[in-house]
Amino acid sequence: MKSLQPFTKQVIRIIQNIPPGKVMTYGQIARLAGSPRSARQVVRILHSMSEKHNLPWHRVVNSKGEIGIKEEEFFLVQIMSLESEGVEFSKNNKIDLELYQFTPFYN
Template structure:
């Protein structure tokens, strides 16, 4: 049986270049609508091991939510290199860039 973590990893891996998903969106699709913090944990602990495109995951406001300055600028830079526009220092237009796997 596939676990929540397995489903979340598969969803994160499916996010195409130039698109983003939110922590909550991934959690809901993986089967735990209130599991956004678990997605943060998965990204923090498993991104390298599973080669996850961690930079394509942002918060529900469309904001890069990382507090660490170096990681913040790394994420912002990666998104911009993929063609994602970042405005007001840290925001992404979710209507334009959000990936919906069901579409």
């Protein structure tokens, strides 16, 4: 990760540390990485670097507790991955963030 920007390094580190059965939001990750208005950049980092850095991309959701991916195949993979870790969804495919949102101890 030598040539990566500090924000990108932080985002990768934060996502790598989301434990199974927990989720974080794009905006929450952006804030913790030092750029509160960069939620869309978190999306781009996840899209382009998840495989290379073995990121648990399925543990990142939007601020409403919804899956942000619209492509049906990946949408279903994300739901099944989270459910296999014990995350429950409401009837309208929302996650209760009060119950499942991870808040790391570092800032």
